[in-house]
Amino acid sequence: MKSPLLSLPGAVPAEGVDEGVAAHYGDLFREQRALADGTGFVDLSHRGVVTVSGPDRLSWLHLLLTQHVTELPVGQATEALILSAHGHIEHALYLVDDGETAWAHVEPGTQDALVAYLESMKFFNRVEVADRTEEFGVVYLPAGSIAAVPDGAVVRETAHGRDLFLPRASLESYAAESGPAIGLLAYEALRVEAHRPRLGFETDHRTIPHELGWIGTAVHLQKGCYRGQETVARVQNLGKPPRRLVFLHLDGSEVHLPVQGTPLYLASEGEEGRKLGFITTAVRHHELGPIALALIKRNVPLDAELVAGTTAAAQEVVVEP
Numbered sequence: 219m220k221s222p223l224l225s226l227p228g229a230v231p232a233e234g235v236d237e238g239v240a241a242h243y244g245d246l247f248r249e250q251r252a253l254a255d256g257t258g259f260v261d262l263s264h265r266g267v268v269t270v271s272g273p274d275r276l277s278w279l280h281l282l283l284t285q286h287v288t289e290l291p292v293g294q295a296t297e298a299l300i301l302s303a304h305g306h307i308e309h310a311l312y313l314v315d316d317g318e319t320a321w322a323h324v325e326p327g328t329q330d331a332l333v334a335y336l337e338s339m340k341f342f343n344r345v346e347v348a349d350r351t352e353e354f355g356v357v358y359l360p361a362g363s364i365a366a367v368p369d370g371a372v373v374r375e376t377a378h379g380r381d382l383f384l385p386r387a388s389l390e391s392y393a394a395e396s397g398p399a400i401g402l403l404a405y406e407a408l409r410v411e412a413h414r415p416r417l418g419f420e421t422d423h424r425t426i427p428h429e430l431g432w433i434g435t436a437v438h439l440q441k442g443c444y445r446g447q448e449t450v451a452r453v454q455n456l457g458k459p460p461r462r463l464v465f466l467h468l469d470g471s472e473v474h475l476p477v478q479g480t481p482l483y484l485a486s487e488g489e490e491g492r493k494l495g496f497i498t499t500a501v502r503h504h505e506l507g508p509i510a511l512a513l514i515k516r517n518v519p520l521d522a523e524l525v526a527g528t529t530a531a532a533q534e535v536v537v538e539p
Contacts (some may be wrong), residue, residue, distance in 0.1 A: 242401030256362025263355025266329025272345040286438040305449025313372035320330035428459035462537035466510035
């Protein structure tokens with residue numbers, strides 16, 4: 219979906235999976251500072267929007283998701299995962315229920331597979347699943363924002379800010395009233411600073427929730443009856459995940475940031491040594507400089523000095539080894 223807000227002055231299009239919205243509007247660090255101060259909005263209308271309605275929606279979703287949602291209060295935000303039979307992460311849903319419909323936004327391009335899976339699991343439950351991506355776009359307001367919320371808008375409010383589900387036809391008028399517009403790169407920089415994982419960035423085909431710290435926030439350990447639960451319970455009770463998410467401070471003298479997938483090695487060994495992990499997201503932060511999230515082997519010492527390509531990297535713990 220190409221956002222109409224790409225027509226705003228200074229808009230530079232994002233690339234890759236985030237194609238369709240603005241990466242920035244001309245001044246990355248100014249936009250980051252504004253967002254950190256609680257002003258402006260971020261166009262996330264490239265994300266998929268999926269709804270589930272019907273009287274059985276919450277009890278049915280409870281059987282499929284890693285999160286406890288049978289008694290989800292109206293307006294309370296939550297997040298949940300769908301796992302494979304082996305416990306690997308397949309989908310991440312950012313949910314809110316408005317009393318009649320459960321709304322979720324998901325990673326760009328994943329909505330078709332998600333809807334297909336949900337449809338295959340309906341059986342005799344009184345639920346209706348719909349892909350609403352062509353009708354609604356997501357807009358993010360940072361924590362502390364005093365921007366007005368349009369009447370009737372579905373709002374998902376968290377400690378990090380508010381996600382608004384807005385009709386696509388109203389995006390331009392909303393931008394005119396609630397600016398300044400802030401690009402996705404600023405949003406991503408603050409996401410990395412907050413150590414928040416993102417599906418398809420911090421995950422690969424074998425990632426399990428424990429590796430990213432999604433236990434507790436997206437996985438409820440006191441509920442059962444969902445695909446992949448056995449792996450979650452076994453790792454939680456009997457073992458440790460093979461990898462862990464870390465936050466990295468990168469050498470600021472390097473011109474280029476390491477790209478996603480860049481291998482990590484011990485600084486003392488370099489590329490001749492054993493691969494210890496890889497960069498998942500690297501960004502430039504307005505205060506911290508170049509920073510990144512990465513997945514590394516669980517047993518890498520906490521004080522190990524790492525290198526990503528030619529870039530030195532010092533780690534901070536996100537997920538305990």
